[in-house]
Amino acid sequence: MFLEKIKSPDDLKKINKQDYPALCGEIRRALVENVMKTGGHLASNLGVVELTLAYHLVFDCPKDKIVFDVGHQSYVHKMLTGRYEKFSTIRQMGGLSGFPKPSESEYDAFAAGHASTSVSAALGMARARDLLGEDYNVCAFLGDGALGGGMVYEALSDAGTSKTKLLVILNDNEMSIEKNVGGMSEYLSRLRTAKKYLHTKDSVNNLLSKMGKAGDVAKHAISTVKDAFKYSAIAGGVFENLGFTYIGIIDGHNIEMLTKVFERAKELDGPVLIHTFTKKGMGYESAETHPEEFHGVSRKATIITKNAISFSSASGEILKSLALQDEKIVALTAAMGAGCGLCDFAKKFPKRFFDVGIAEQHMVTTAAGMAAGGLKPVVAVYSTFLQRAYDQLIHDVCLQNLNVVFLVDRAGIVGEDGETHQGIFDLSYLSHMPNMKILAPTTYKELEQMMKYALYEANSPVAIRYPRGAISLDDSLPDFEIGKACVVNDGYDAAIFAVGRMNKIAKSAVKILKEKNISAAHINVRSVKPFDMALLEEYSKKCKLVFTLEDNLVNGGFGSYLAVNSNIRNFVNIGWGDEFIPHGKARELFEKYGLDGKGVAEKIENALNNL
Template sequence: MYKYLYNVNNPEDLKKMNIKELNELTNEIRKFLVRSVSKTGGHLASNLGIVELTLAFHYIFETPKDKIVWDVGHQAYVHKMITGRTSEFETLRKFNGLSGFPKRNESVHDAFDTGHSSTSISAGLGLAMARDIKKENYEVLSVIGDGALTGGMAFEALNHLGHTQTNMTVILNDNEMSIDKNVGSMSNYLLKLRTNKAYKKIKVEFENITNYIPKIGDTVYKTADKIKDSLRYIVSPGALFEEMGIKYFGPIDGHDIEELIQTFKTIKKFKGPSIVHVITKKGKGYRFAEDHPEKYHGVSPFDIKKGIQKSSKETYSSVVGEKMVEMAAKDKNIVAVTAAMPSGTGLGKFQNTYPERFFDVGIAEGHAVTFASGLAANGIKPYFAVYSTFLQRGYDQIIHDIALSNLPVTLLLDRAGIVGADGETHHGVFDLSYLNSIPNLTVMAPMDKYELEKMLELSRTITCPVAIRYPRGEAFKYKQDDCELNVGEWDLIKKGSKVALIGIGAMVKTCLKCSDILSERGINITVINGRFLKPLDFNMLEEIYKEYDYIMTVEDNVLIGGFGSSVSCHLSKLGYKGKLINIGFEDKFIEHGNVDILYDKYGLSATKIAKKIIEEVK
């Protein structure tokens, strides 16, 4: 099936191949990627689109001596294959298996650990400047997508790169997509670059003419340069990069491997900062992914012939999306904000129903937070839906622009807790801790679908900042009742004796399973839904601290500064004499893998918690 693929075990093997063989290899790689990812799940469309570009990198440059920094890094599968990891792809994103992102501890060819957007130029510039300080000699390339270029950090880095004038190349992989279709003026700017064929033709012809002008003095050359500059302003929007001091090359067909190789040969001789604008097609080579690249960004295992089938499962994201539409129908001041993820956060229906009240700001979480605060300052009720791990990028803005002014912005933290296969950079296990420290903020976490809907309704009435965090995946359905939900009130779900187990958010389900396990052993414990982190239910804590010998908290968050930490602090003030045990993640980054495996490894599965209780009370 594969003539060349398994003969490429390192970048040096590529250099022995001719253009025809490289083109055949690209087809084999795409077939392999579709087959492999259909079994393991992973990021498919982005990797299908970058095959030729990756081969061209490794054909011209020499890793690990030369450094390639991948922005986000989910598109580095081909890079992993070329650098000797093809045989490990059956373990991709599995526990103890190959990571879905570049990892320095996985290969010497991975120059920098990545996972979040808009970071590659900053990291690459750091590598390049360290090289210069140490008087070393190697190339640095930073790969960044057009979607990631909307992140302010990317422009901060470009500004600095132009100032340093160091030798470094930025590869702009332009596929018109991030996860959902790109929006904003930067997207429109790149569209002009993409479609401006006139500039490229005129530029080449003008340079050919000026090369033949007789050498009759500096005046002619200075005049020619001025004409070229004027031409650039008239015809090419690419002048933006040039004005920043960065030489612009492109646009280039990202699927023409011969043109890419020739371009990189030229770039390698060029000294100073440069940007190469490459046009690629996300999902190339697999019809379903080409037609719907947004659906094939990150996928679960699927049938190759049928493609991804729509799931009938109701997720927490879809619950939020439906409820937001319902609430917006009642309140015209409600608006939704997202950072390039309308589909991922469940806001697609809201976008279609209320387009004038929907704002996709691109990959710019810090801006999204402050933008929402501006809306709130003028009487609008904004809801910013964002993955927990990405809200970390807006931490200062939450403090400075929302909480300090006590503005009624609601933060909807999707993918809180363990997310599984994407690993360290994507787990949302820090949010309870960093939100816990911010004044004026109400923080809540629902135990199931119905409580999430109630919390959304409650947020409409709260006139201060609110954060609601909920997990990835299918929405748990425990009980649907009409009991009132009040700020700072917990829910005693099950009454027992001796041990009170207090869970928050998704961990309440785990606590209930734990209770069932213990009941079979004749141990009946109390289970409490600690649905508010801020404020805590001080009344309930004052009721239970005299009644139970053991009080245990469970959270899918790091222990430092989290839910258990707050409960411990208050119980200490009350003079609690029993044994307090906090269960959560220790002070370390959690690796990628199956969610159930990770919970069990770190003592957060129902069986491990039950075992701990039995050991304590026996």
Template sequence: MSRILDRVDSPSDLKGLTTAELGILAEEIRQEIITVCSRNGGHLAPSLGVVELTLALHRVFTSPEDKIVWDVGHQAYAHKLVTGRRDRFATLRTLGGISGFLKRAESPHDVFDAGHASTSISAALGLAAARDLAGRNNKVVAVIGDGSMTGGIAYEGLNHAGHLNRDLVVVLNDNEMSIAENVGALSNFLSRTVTSEFVHTLKKDVETFLGGLDRIGRNVLKVAKRAEESLKGLFTPGMLFEAFGFEYIGPIDGHDIGRLTETFEKVKRFDDAVLIHVLTKKGKGFALAEAKPSLFHGVGPFDPVSGEIVKGKGGATSYTGVFGQALTRIADEDERVVAITAAMPDGTGLGSFSARHPGRFFDVGIAEQHGVTFAAGLAAEGYRPVFAIYSSFLQRAYDQLFHDVCLMNLPVTFAIDRSGVVGSDGPTHHGLFDLSYLRTLPNMVVMAPKDENELQHMLKTAIDHNGPAAVRYPRGNGLGVPLDQSLAPIPLGTSEVLRAGSGTCVVLAVGAMVGPALEAANTLEGEGIDLTVVNVRFVKPLDRELILSYVGRAGTLVTIEENVLQGGFGSAVLELLADEGVGGVAVHRFGYPDRYVEQGEQHELRSRYGLDAEGIAGRIRTLSAR
């Protein structure tokens, strides 16, 4: 028997289906998502939670004429399946396949690229304003949720949207989760919901009681009816969104296709700003994901029966795991050390720290800007905050880095995970810009370890430093080197020569590129090319003395970094040589080009851009031949 899903090539195919058929289709979509994610990995739990919501939206609204803007693109797998990408869905998150996030270049139904959180309301309001300026009458819908309402930009968008009061629909997908459980007063407020049955029964009982009394009782009933909306505000978050100027509807069951469809049909006739509060279950329909939504939020390949992760993100031997263990040990001995995360305690390795030192652990939610300034406030009072964050997420708080940390030279440590290429999440998540955007800031120290043991010592270096410092390290497992039990700071701006070659080519490598550079050197030695390889360690401050010492006796300097070439480590070396008036040495920079790098496994991307051992050897071989 053929699947209903196999007959869905566009959203228009949903409009003729009955509610029962849509229910069957929802289960088929869930099974397809589970099957593909079990092979490719992906954002499983959040996508499973919005299947009915997706079907109802596409049944009522007419995409792409009506604009549906999805916040945090990891909610969009069902959307992709019903908007003409069913036949390519098996390529999800693979090199050359379809993206795991929203991508305008991929489909006209993806009206706004999304990989990070909290942007949908602002983007949708811009689309609505553009519609009005052009004299069109299409609908614009923003679907925000999965923790995105903890981000400040969402409230900036709500504030402006309520002020303009344009024809705009905001759907709040409230699953009480981001990656980990939502935190903060707002999350608690949104959770203050009661079933419609309870409210209805309470209302009827009160009316019956008061109606049976004398004139005073009936007058009280009239007052109670006038206060009904106030009572509603007491039990629901409606008063919050109405204060922003939105008509509030909800909360309603986000897995009831019939109710969702009926609600959207009514709202479609509105011509002002309305917010629909929808309650969903993260991981819906897959018991393992429902039980452990954080684990299955963004998951690697897994066994769909047992739930066992086939290829995980690394445990105790991962850079993330080593960072978490080292920070906990340092905090055991230094009561000034506190840890901060932006809604990712497990993803950044802070699970053990939060268990050991709960009073010194802070989860600020999806609020990176606040997190940086919060850390600055702690540092201003003598504490040593460590903000553990992914490289691409720190980009959201650049202004706070500038004004609130570096300008005052405050001792905040930034433990920057997922630097370099991160794999199948693609261009929104690659950490290829941090060396460039950090090294331009005065007072900032920037370092990158060659292995997981050096990461421990760099963390100690950063925490002991009386100013801002960043330690950037890659996603995935370390090299398996022994871990020192005693940690000591590394003198600032010092490199180490790992291989003293006799040739005229000196390789200056940073972080995760040190290992491949050494492999390449060993390969080339057998071909008569004897390289010097330096583990630079500090991108800022540079080891000026060591680098300049090679000028004159080295005909070629090769810089290797897992960062874009523009403004990165290689650029810093060129600036040093220019400032010193040095000539006569050729500098070749290896790194990523001036473009957004596509999705793909780390090893695939490093190979494609010549940044694995084989690629580095080949490029140096070509230089030597010249």
């Protein structure tokens, strides 16, 4: 076993070249064995084994800095920087993070979790190096999917004109989470196709070389035309025009070639972009054949049973049904069509489905334009990614009071992806936006009624937030009504106003409190904004204390919204504290932070005792 002996990249450099293939095989086996158990990003890491190995053979980390984009491709880096022994704990509570994390290791130069940020961060580090008179290399490592986000072009434009010594490795595997879309994706495809020209050129050169002097004359005569064609077809003109020295396209699985290119890049001044081409899922047949299915692998324990349906699938199913009756309904997503349950919609209505790539800001403003043009746009997006379009939400949607519907998926704790993906901020940043309505379903029936309301009655922006996981099929609750909460259980000691998934926890807490002779009312909020202020006032008079329960930060969340907009003062807010919540199973996190049924019951009992 080579991996067991690698405690740092220095150990890697002691391995004989002829053993590199065996080491790569070990790494891939370790990836498959562990990620299939813990869940995580498998296909992308299988594709960057040789590329990561070559980088660490040439560069001197942690002195030299590597900044990952998103971080989906950082698992091999973790293995080669002293974390192999802990790799089985990846994405588990108390174990390794699934993303680069400086607090975890000095080899992780910068935290990541969202796309298109690496060049900006790396450029900042390079400028800091120069201003402080230090000497080290800085590398931004990004996939071609990151080129779907506008921020990366701002960074490339700045870096290219700065003349700052900076290395950008573009790992081109034709995919991000799903198949890449957009003009840059097509441009890279043309570069890959044009690479075939190199093979033709080599063949012609070999033939002419065998012709002696006549061949030399012929080669010289065609050199101008050949070079012009090579530049236009191969040389990455877009990147060179931005100011980068472009090197590519390099076989991302050829360690010898990669190390030579990296050594050359180290000697060049100014910004350099190395364009490599890799196969996503390399070395694992299933992942090679279906890379989109093995991009993010779920733990077996999280797979939803055949008798249940996820919130994501339910929203897609309902949307497709509504779109069959209304040709004005369109759906938008930012490279998350499958994750947000829109695959069937996309197949049924290909002209009404828009995947804009990893470009949330563009997506939100495009949806605003569609609404202004008379369509009914529905934006399906994860909570953690929607926050990237904060300005567009305010200025392009809410300010104009446009009827854009946001299906805010993965709201609240998502679990193993950790700090960068926990959706615990959306109630805070959406609730203070004028004109925005916020709804939180718990059942299929509620979700369907909320979507119909949002599309046909709201006449304003509407965000419908729901968690990752299975949706309840219970249809016994009263019909949804905007601005009205639903009393699930009555009580007189305490009243719990619960948002979304927290209704399940509220139900558990009420049961525990009952065993302690504490009578607790349970109210399903459903309509966060506008809120049922009349019901809140009723229970504030009826009960000793009123509690808000939310899967969101307490700061600026649902409870804070009520504190500002009501005259009620006898209530306590329960939610996530003023900190970033680490990775771990959702159940474990709720227990650890006292937000499970038992923890909530204890908080309520203590608050009542302290009156």
